[in-house]
Amino acid sequence: MDYLVGNENEFFEFLNLIKPEEKIAILTHTDLDGIASGIFLEEILSSIKLKVSLIEFVNYEQGICEKIIPKLQKEKIKKVFISDVCIESVDEKGFEKLRKDFEVFLIDHHPLSANLKNKKNILKTKTFDCSAFVIYCLGVEKSLIGGKKFQWLVNSTMISELSYKDPKNLKFLQQTEKEINLENIFDSEFGRIANIIGGALIYFNSKKIPLIEIYSLVKKKDLNSLKKFDEEVKKEIEKKIKEFEKEQEFYPEKSLHLFYFDSEFKITSTLSTIISSKNPDEVFVLIRDSESEPEKIKVSARCQSGKFDMNLLIKKSIENLENAVGGGYVPASGATIMKKDFQKFKTNILEFLKP
Numbered sequence: 001m002d003y004l005v006g007n008e009n010e011f012f013e014f015l016n017l018i019k020p021e022e023k024i025a026i027l028t029h030t031d032l033d034g035i036a037s038g039i040f041l042e043e044i045l046s047s048i049k050l051k052v053s054l055i056e057f058v059n060y061e062q063g064i065c066e067k068i069i070p071k072l073q074k075e076k077i078k079k080v081f082i083s084d085v086c087i088e089s090v091d092e093k094g095f096e097k098l099r100k101d102f103e104v105f106l107i108d109h110h111p112l113s114a115n116l117k118n119k120k121n122i123l124k125t126k127t128f129d130c131s132a133f134v135i136y137c138l139g140v141e142k143s144l145i146g147g148k149k150f151q152w153l154v155n156s157t158m159i160s161e162l163s164y165k166d167p168k169n170l171k172f173l174q175q176t177e178k179e180i181n182l183e184n185i186f187d188s189e190f191g192r193i194a195n196i197i198g199g200a201l202i203y204f205n206s207k208k209i210p211l212i213e214i215y216s217l218v219k220k221k222d223l224n225s226l227k228k229f230d231e232e233v234k235k236e237i238e239k240k241i242k243e244f245e246k247e248q249e250f251y252p253e254k255s256l257h258l259f260y261f262d263s264e265f266k267i268t269s270t271l272s273t274i275i276s277s278k279n280p281d282e283v284f285v286l287i288r289d290s291e292s293e294p295e296k297i298k299v300s301a302r303c304q305s306g307k308f309d310m311n312l313l314i315k316k317s318i319e320n321l322e323n324a325v326g327g328g329y330v331p332a333s334g335a336t337i338m339k340k341d342f343q344k345f346k347t348n349i350l351e352f353l354k355p
Contacts, residue, residue: 012142033132058085110328263288
């Protein structure tokens with residue numbers, strides 16, 4: 001594993017300093033990478049007789065740390081693991097406070113904030129080395145995770161995170177399914193599992209069902225239960241793909257497809273990934289209203305070939321916008337902005353994508 005920041009020794013030193021009586025929390029993202037990362041971290045800790053007192057699923061929003069710190073204090077947490085959240089970028093000041101109040105270890109694969117000075121207890125990897133893959137490898141290396149037991153989960157997560165676009169990661173996947181290649185990867189056994197869990201996650205997030213429930217289903221590999229939720233979401237996605245074909249705004253000189261849509265499900269990211277796969281060199285920006293914050297909208301941007309940098313596009317497009325947060329990596333990025341700023345946001349995108 002190639003680390004851009006930190007190394008595996010720092011991780012194991014942090015583990016070794018945890019006392020049995022200290023309470024531990026895992027803060028992880030709300031997607032499959034976050035779910036799998038939490039499961040692998042919990043497995044590692046359990047194998048050395050340490051119990052996780054709190055698992056919290058966090059999304060990208062302003063004041064992440066401000067919202068979670070009181071809960072950590074109430075639960076008397078001492079050690080905090082954060083996985084698959086570029087928290088130092090999204091909530092810079094909050095992250096500093098979190099590190100003052102608790103002992104924190106961050107594992108993430110999103111670009112590191114240029115403003116971060118204290119890089120202690122941080123593991124950052126390349127975009128295509130997703131967080132679950134990193135933690136899985138750390139656990140397997142020290143026999144703290146059963147490699148065969150969780151091979152299905154790490155493989156499925158790597159597919160959902162497009163990790164296979166790195167040749168060495170594709171070889172890793174091919175160790176367990178030799179027929180996997182770039183053309184058929186989502187039709188493979190692990191690709192189908194990734195889609196099922198991804199759909200179920202959308203259902204749970206949209207219906208505001210506590211994610212600890214889907215976490216438990218994934219941990220037990222209860223695919224039959226997960227599939228029922230996924231089927232409902234698939235119907236909605238098929239409907240929105242047809243709407244996209246009719247209603248999108250297309251700017252051919254900028255290779256830009258813009259689609260503002262409505263849905264009962266939080267499918268912006270999934271829909272943008274599916275639609276953009278047909279034209280990997282072009283830019284797709286999908287927008288829908290935020291159901292939890294009516295004054296805001298959610299944005300998902302894709303350019304699967306990496307011809308255009310989606311992380312930079314989002315960062316530039318939300319500059320100086322009130323209460324806007326966003327980021328990601330080159331092929332895929334997202335943001336939350338105020339609805340009133342949509343036209344300015346759109347203008348910024350068009351400016352960024354000058355021919």
